Amino acid sequence: MKLIKFKLLFGGIFYKKLRLFLSILGITIGVASLFTMHTFGESARVRTLQQIETFGPNLLMIVSGQARVRAGRALQAEQTTTLKLEDAQALRRISEITNISPFYTGSAIVRQGGRNISTVINGVNEEYLKIRKFEISEGRNFLKDEIVGFKKVAILGHKVKKELFGNGKAEGETILINRLPFIVIGVLSPIGVDASNQDQDDQILIPITTAMSALFNVDYITGIYVAVSSPDVVPIVEKQIDEILLKRHKVSPKDRDFNIIKAEDIFKFRQEASQLFTTLVQSVSILCLIVGSLGVTAVMLLSVNERRKEIGLRLAIGADRLKILLQFLLESIFISFLGGLIGLFLGIFASIIFLPLLKYPLVIAWRPIIVSSLLTIIFGLISGIYPAYRASKIDPAILLKGM
Amino acid sequence: MNKFHLKEIIRELIANKMNIFFITLALVFSLTAINTIYALGKSAERQILNTLANLNFGKDALLILAGGSRVMGITTTRSDTLKLDDIKAIAKLEFVKMTSPFTGGLVEVAYKDRAEKLRVDGVLPIYLEANNWQVILGRFISDEDIANLNRVVVLGYDIAKRFGSFNILGEKIKIQGHYYEIIGILEKKGSIGHFPLDERLFIPLTTSQRRLFNQDYLRGAKVILHEGTDLSIAVREIRKILRERHGLYGIAPDDFRIVTPDMVVARHTETSRTLSSFLLAIGFISLIISGVIIMNLMTASVEEKAGIIALRIALGATSWSIIKHYMIYALFIAIFSGFVGWILSLGVMLVLSKSTPLKPLFSWGTFLLSLLFSTITCIAFSIFPAIKASRIDPAILLKSM
Amino acid sequence: MEKNFIVNLIDVTKVYFIGKVKYEVLKGINLDIEKGDFVAIMGPSGGGKSTLLNILGLLDRPTSGKYFFEGKEVSKLSAGELARIRNSRIGFVFQAFHLVPWASALENVLMPLLYGGGITKEKIEYAKNLLERLGLSAYLHFRPPELSGGQQQRVAIARALINNPILLLADEPTGNLDSKSSNEVMDILQELNNQGLTIVMVTHDQEIAKRAKKIKILKDGQFIE
Structure with a gap:
């Protein structure tokens, strides 16, 4: 019973398989790269922490002569x-x-x-x-x-x-x-x-x-x-x-004629630099998700246009506009969510392969997973709003034009 | 392809407003990002190159530093072996135009009631020419100063500013307890990466060696080569001479480093380069996503127009002409999106340049690049729908009506 | 208002504006439909037949005038209330069938239950029963593209009946069918009418219209006697 209900509500998504596949693919690539970039960021952070390990926060280095810390590196200006x-x-x-x-x-x-x-x-x-x-x-x-x-x-x-x-x-x-x-x-x-x-x-x-x-x-x-x-x-x-x-x-x-260097002096710059790096990369990687969502919006609009009659029929047999709105919103979210899920797996897969290859520590942190999932759902919602709105505005009178 | 065909394609483009809008939007997003990132990366690199060129370190120049090291940082060999005679020997090489040895260190400098540790460099008069520098006030160190070990000092621009007045020629400052007369102020040069060029003081090389630091060795020397000299040959020759003179044979490590402009550029653009390659990778991924969108919408459009296409085939259109039709269709979108993406990236850079030190870079190169990427994406991802269109069976005409 | 009236239209008008041009599609329609009626509405194209059917089916609202459905004034009801009436009291049959192409015949029949009544075992049995009665027991799991026009229209009729409506609205139900299928469909409609279902049908076809109990002709937005 549930199955029939589900099918009657969402069967339309699966009707055009190629289209569904391509829509999901866009989101999948977007989420996979978003996740991978986030994981790289996390990994870089962990790596910096590991470097700090060998020069821990409880360490001091005294060097002869004048040394300065510049760009996170201890430079010895001259030796005495x-x-x-x-x-x-x-x-x-x-x-x-x-x-x-x-x-x-x-x-x-x-x-x-x-x-x-x-x-x-x-x-x-x-x-x-x-x-x-x-x-x-x-x-x-x-x-x-x-x-x-x-x-x-x-x-x-x-x-x-x-x-x-x-x-x-x-x-x-x-x-x-x-x-x-x-x-x-x-x-x-x-x-x-x-x-x-x-x-x-x-x-x-x-x-x-x-x-x-x-x-x-x-x-x-x-x-x-x-x-x-x-x-x-x-x-x-x-x-x-x-x-x-x-x-x-x-x-x-x-x-x-000597200089005392603390871990703090060295890592402040480094952490700031890697922070900036990660933030930039992560924010730009949202671009992929935005573009992917654009694809979902476009396809959903197309689909609403093609399914005018189905929507008109649903209205004629007693659906109210809110139900139609909800149905199409759910369809977009479903596509994004499915794409996001596959993307997440691909991202985890890519991280497992590439992180060790690039000599980064392998971290599968919760933060990137949660961030990617949340963003996917949010973008799924955003990408669905306009098409769903369009769907709910369809005039059921088109059914009687004898088309 | 005649006028009639083109008109038809344009009409089709206009009829598909929604599809075209989204395809273009996705492409424009990706292309704008790629163009902006690429151009900003180039612009950052160019800025460093300009600064270096401004210091006469753009090309045909290299830097010899005392002390060997595997990487930048703490030296692992003796660093007191580079002598003025070494530099004189290098100056005799036929491809060397001039040499400018220097020494220096951080020392206590006092002016009026304030004192701080500043970088004091001992240099020769040729330093100005070797670094393409000018005094804006007074004069630079003269041969006479060198010969007489005069206690005179030329201030970097920022130092003079810090002392609060440019009207200080002839006044005295105290360097390591001795008075030096201020004879000049240098023009402003800015900084390379984190290295402030204008926060230095310059005194005669001889004075610094014998009176200030009491050492007979140099910290380094700048070597300017005649134009068109092969840099790698020059580096090899100079290295040979220095190793011979320092008695280093076999695999004994160098007790000096030779720095070329490329190395400086590479060091200062290292981070920004990794960053822009990461960002570019993201840009390309989004371009691929745009491609997927193109494929999706084009396929849908082909399905929608199956009847018309079937009619065309029935009227004698060949597969190739149908494919060509969609390729030209894709090309229109590509050129338009490529152009808009490029224009928008110029806008984004303009906005960014207001809040960051990066300067916008206008180049036809990025324009062509933008068009190229746009075209490749559009064509590559339209092939599938185009082929699908060309395979439509005209028999559907009879059934569907 | 007598009890066995299902529909009373009083001075109903409908005006459209396309750009600045005003189109008076319905010019004061008065129509009473009793329970058990089978009314055929005829008339030239552009005479307002579709508009009238849209208003009768609560898919559109009149510009002025009153519409009593089962004795209740409906022109002022909210969209949600109208949707509920369409779902439970009215069945629609269209010229182009309007079956959902990705769902099977049985699933298409169940579609209205999604928006009222709910899909239950009994209802599924009832849907199968309906399809059987319409001679489609062998096609329960066929999809519309695999069915002939007449079969599709019969699925559509079953769909219209699933919630036991009081009024069936048919828009050129035979318009896309050959004469044999047309006759089959009309037989079914007559049979349903004999069982007490009230039917309003729009058609061009004189022969088809003759199967109804009453014929009304709509021309230039008005009934002509």
């Missing part, structure tokens, strides 16, 4: 030689600091089994991995003894390991860094490009002591990474660090 290993030790006094790792960054030529590559060498201590939240996929972290004891051991970045050892085992092997032999004790999991825009897979970590003495022969460090107990204490710690270092370097604040 006044930041020492002892400065890092002195900072341990601050009680809110949980971990601290000085670092020295240089580049070197690495040799292994006839393969030569040039990569970035980061001298760090055993707390570095914890501060940066880097994972180890093979082997182990540095031991404190290895740092203190100037040991020649190395942890390879994911890409470096691939280049030197392929898929083989790296742990326990010996590599030459600037002709000095180092034993590989570990390999990092893939990390990607971090907040400072450095490819963290293309690096080798070694003990800071070894880097400064045996490898680069310097008595200063590039900077210090500091992790604090909670993001709330960052401003206090920043002030304390500033005071301690100014005192140790015996300089006035205006001649400060």
